Amino acid sequence: MADTMHALEKNPNWKGRRGPVVLVIMDGVGYGKYEDGDAVKASRMEYLDWLTANCPHTKLKAHGTAVGLPSDDDMGNSEVGHNAMGCGRVFAQGAKLVGESISSGSMFKDATWQKLVKNVADKNSTLHFIGLVSDGNVHSHIDHLKAMVAQAAKDGIKKVRVHALLDGRDVDPTSALNYITPLEEYLASFKDCDYRIASGGGRMYMTMDRYNADWSMVQRGWYAHVLGEGRAFESATKAIETYRAEVPGILDQDMHEFVIAENGKPVGTINDGDSVIYFNFRGDRALEITKAFETPASADFPYFDRKRVPSVEYAGMMEYDGDAHIPSQYLVNPPSIDRTMGEYLTKTGVRLLAISETQKYGHVTYFFNGNKQGKFDEKLEDYIEVPSDVVPFEQRPWMKCAEITDKVIEAIKSGKYDHIRLNFPNGDMVGHTGVFNAVVCSMEGMDLQLGRIRDAIKEAGGIMCVTADHGNSDDMYEHAKDGSVKKDKDGTPKAKTSHSLNPVPGIIYDPEYKGEYDNTKLNDGLGISSWPATIMNLMGYFAPTDYDKSMVNLK
Secondary structure, three states, rough: OOOOOOOOOOOOOOOOOOOOOOEEOEEEEEOOOOOOOOOOOOOHHHHHHHHHHOOEEEEOOHHHHOOOOOOOOOOOOOOHHHHHHHOOOOOOOOOHHHHHHHEEEHHHHHHHHHHHHHHHHHHHHOEEEEEEEOOOOOOHHHHHHHHHHHHHHHOOOOOOEEEEOOOOOOOOOOOOOHHHHHHHHHHHHHOOEEEEEEEEEEEEOOOOOOOOOHHHHHHHHHHHOOOOOEEOOHHHHHHHHHHHHOOOOOOOOHOEEEEEOOOOEOOOOOOOOEEEEEEEOOOOOOOHHHHHHOOOOOOOOOOOOOOOOOEEEEEEEEEOEOOOOOOOOOEEEOOOOOOOHHHHHHHHOOOOEEEEEEHHHHHHHHHHHHOOOOOOOOOEEEEEEEOOOOOOOOEEEOOOOOHHHHHHHHHHHHHHOOOEEEOOOHHHHHHHOOHHHHHHHHHHHHHHHHHHHHHHHHHHOOOOEOOOEEOOOOOOEEEOHHHHHHHHHHEEEOOOOOOOOEEEEEEEEOOOOOEEEEOOOOOOEEEHHHHHHHHHHHHHHHHOOOOOOOOOEOO
């Protein structure tokens, strides 16, 4: 039975601590299944190893059904992971919600789909789909796109254009043709219809920027998708083959833009009267391109010169920002997450700090708070964003972990906060590059910061909780079913750039332990959604009755 929002009940047996409870989220750091390719094991992790050897710890599930995804074959991601760690329960997430909406037919009966289709039919215009074309199931799924294209045909839409972003991040880094060529064949199979790919390029080169980190990516996407500006090719397959021949070893995620053209003219510019669906369901890399479409031509748009702003019916797959209601139209309702840990803690009068660098700032705030912008209590909460470097992550693999730690230590010493949560993005963002030695560098740089925080916690008499939102850097090589490492043509290990299905740490460092719980063994078989109940217990409170089980057994 669901609990209600209330101030948390104090545990009369809790003896208190002098310092705060600090949650350290090592983004993308799990327990690897294979020795080969595990960059965490390959790194000198003196402080993480010390914490594991000297503190109660367990392995936590961070993928699949444990974080609300359709099946345990689905890798976790930072968004659903922070949702789970923030709300203490498991909610059905994007991929599952979209799949259910399509299979039930409710998406196509909904007013938004009907409105976009009617707009195209009435104006004899074009229905455009923009999004990530793969089955990674983190931002999108190609089956969702194909289902919508099939429904468009049933609804009598004669002209469809797909603007295909290449993945290579949540799937094999050079697997684009496994999706693009069959998609071109699928689109061509609709007789008496004009269905084609119109433009595309790598997801880390164009369109899919997040947190306002690099608007030039969005500009490149806009120019290709909307204006039809970019290098022209006869097909998307030909574009990919050409780029691979010209730049051997190029990853799909980094591929430059391509525009499909006939007789010197692009086949799929976006024009007045068209309808546009951004079919990614995950919100972080959808907000900026959405803003570019939804900001009127007459309004100030300081990010780049859009040149031409077509008047279109635009919709996202989901509502990417529930507080700001972005986009104004969407096909599937997002999970309704309520009663998060942050809301309970502020209701109880707890003073808290959330901090990360730009790449994961939204994760320890917006996603952690149940997809809600802003704070629950302006007086009790402080949020700090450390600006990220705008360079390829393998070139600065240490990222901003030292700067984050500087501020965390300052906060611990200040005595101002009862709870601090922070995210080190290194294991995820550098892990996605596939550059093994850069990941090792990122791990060792982060590990030094774990040592600094540990020492500050000891001095302040607080508690340090160490975990991750999912795995990534623990699984940097592609493996065959027999466990052997797959090799590239040159004989080197084939890089894996996607998240892993591996469990993640659940470690509690409590230097002034006073016997209120069993510190010899933490509960096993839990997911990362158990952190809120655990943290509440470690702060001397009982968790809400419907929160997932705590890792600690109170005495």
